[in-house]
Amino acid sequence: MDRLSNIFYKQDALIVAQRLLGKILVRCREDGTVTRHLITETEAYLGEEDLACHASKGRTKRTEVMYSEGGLVYVYLIYGMYWMLNVVTGTTDHPQAVLIRGIDKIKGSGKVGRELKMDKSYYGENLMDSNRIWIENAPDSANFKTAPRVGIDYAGDEWKDKPWRFILNNPC
DNA sequence: CCAGTGATCAGG
DNA sequence: CTGATCACTGGA
Numbered sequence: 001m002d003r004l005s006n007i008f009y010k011q012d013a014l015i016v017a018q019r020l021l022g023k024i025l026v027r028c029r030e031d032g033t034v035t036r037h038l039i040t041e042t043e044a045y046l047g048e049e050d051l052a053c054h055a056s057k058g059r060t061k062r063t064e065v066m067y068s069e070g071g072l073v074y075v076y077l078i079y080g081m082y083w084m085l086n087v088v089t090g091t092t093d094h095p096q097a098v099l100i101r102g103i104d105k106i107k108g109s110g111k112v113g114r115e116l117k118m119d120k121s122y123y124g125e126n127l128m129d130s131n132r133i134w135i136e137n138a139p140d141s142a143n144f145k146t147a148p149r150v151g152i153d154y155a156g157d158e159w160k161d162k163p164w165r166f167i168l169n170n171p172c
Numbered sequence: 173c174c175a176g177t178g179a180t181c182a183g184g
Numbered sequence: 185c186t187g188a189t190c191a192c193t194g195g196a
Contacts, residue, residue: 043191045191052191053191054191057181057182060180060181061180061181062179062180062181076179076180076190076191077177077178077179077180077190078178078179078190078191078192079176079177079178079190079192079193080176080177080178080179080190081176081177081178081192081193082192082193084191084192086191097191099191101191108192108193109191109192110192110193111192111193113192120179149191150191150192151190151191151192152191154189154190155191
């Protein structure tokens with residue numbers, strides 16, 4: 001199966017977030033083990049004006065990667081314990097990212113980072129040529145629902161209720 | 173409900 | 185340097 005390309009990641013985060021549902025996140029460990037994971041839940045973070053997006057604080061060492069063209073990994077440590085895995089989307093100088101909130105049966109972005117053994121060394125990793133993490137194409141699915149994003153009450157009424165969380169429905 | 177746990181950022 | 189904050193989780 002083909003890797004997702006520059007063309008895919010350059011799209012707006014709202015598009016990428018829903019199109020990533022059903023795609024395959026592939027992880028190659030240091031010991032050579034390869035694991036493949038169905039992406040089941042995502043959230044979109046949309047630029048400096050989105051008060052829930054880290055880039056609303058402007059360009060900092062941490063947010064810098066979001067200002068790149070789509071296709072890079074944005075990871076950061078939260079609460080001193082959990083590595084949050086994001087995919088940078090959009091075009092240069094338009095800071096956006098999509099948070100991977102669920103894979104396979106795993107619900108919760110903190111658990112995703114733990115399962116995939118993410119760490120700081122993945123900051124800026126290029127999903128289009130990395131040999132340890134990438135995403136493979138799969139048909140788009142229309143079988144998903146939306147919901148407000150989690151854990152961003154501080155962002156204010158205009159932003160905290162936007163339905164920018166995308167959840168693949170159980171195909172039962 | 174709340175503690176754990178540490179990088180990051182704004183402010184002196 | 186200091187202190188607040190944090191796109192979370194698991195256990196009272």
